[in-house]
Amino acid sequence: MYSEKTDKELLEIMGHYHTLTFEAMTRLHGEMEQRKMVVDKTPLTAAITERKQRIENLELLPAMGFFATEDAAGALVVKRTLKAQVWDVLAVLVGLVVFLAGVYGCASLFSMFANGDEVNVFSLAVNLGMASLVYLGFTMLQGLKRLVDFMGFKMVAQAGTVSLSKRFDMKLENVAKPSEAVGLEYQEETVALYLGDLPVFSANAGNTLQKLTMEALAARLHKS
Incomplete structure (x- = not known):
């Protein structure tokens, strides 16, 4: 990623390291270390260390729709976030509306040709566009499976045992x-x-x- 950059260019990139992804920051740091560049990399190093700490603490898990906490007994508990559940519900509702709009478009197209009506270019284009929504709506409705699968989801790790509550084929x-x-x-x-x-x-x-968050979670579950 940075091997073809000059030292000056690397320094310029490091100047706005906070805009880089974690992977980009680590690669930039590695490239500068490999070249043995004599420059103060403290801010960049600190940013990488802080991000690694957040990964190990599972603080980035909510971005994936889950969160981890420790209960009073010291058990590691993983659940689905409320935000993720709400987004799943919204995706299903919007997907249903889009799907029905697509079905209406398909029905209108069929009716247009079946009745032998004069084809209006504008109406044809509109109905074709609506009919194409069937696939999009169907895709969005896949969120229904995710919503159902994670209803009642809970994972607990304690004393060398991991307990999982999850729906498989609708059954918890x-x-x-x-x-x-x-x-x-x-x-x-x-x-x-x-x-x-x-x-x-x-x-x-x-x-x-x-x-890395998945790897950190797996490691924590192993240790619990």
């Missing part, structure tokens, strides 16, 4: 397994948290912060 299941059963599965686009052979939730593997 309660499973408890040793902490060693916690694992991560890496794919090209996602990194998924598993408890044994049960999928818990996944994140975007292309997002460095999400990937």
Whole structure:
């Protein structure tokens, strides 16, 4: 990312390090270290350290729709955030409206040709546009599955045992397994948290912060 930059350009980039992503900051720091550049990197180093600390403390988990706390007994508790639940509900409602608008567009198109009415270019374009909303609405309705899957979701890790409450095929299941059963599965686009052979939730593997947060969560569950 920065190997082709001159030292002067690296210094200019470091001057606005706060606008960089975490991955970009770490790569910039690494490039400067590799070149053994004699410059005060304290602000950049501090920013990287602060972000790593937040990752280890699971403070970035809410960006993925979950949050982690410790209860009075010291157990690690992971739940779905209220904000994520609200967004899932809104996505389903908007998706339903968009889908129905698309169905109406399809019906209007069918009626237009079935009745042998004179085709108006403007009406045709409008109905084609509305009909195309069917796919978009259907895609948004996929949020319904996520909403249902995480109704009643809860994950608790304590004394070497991880308990999971999650819906599988609509039914709320309660499973408890040793902490060693916690694992991560890496794919090209996602990194998924598993408890044994049960999928818990996944994140975007292309997002460095999400990937590192998943790894930090898995480590905390192992230790609990």
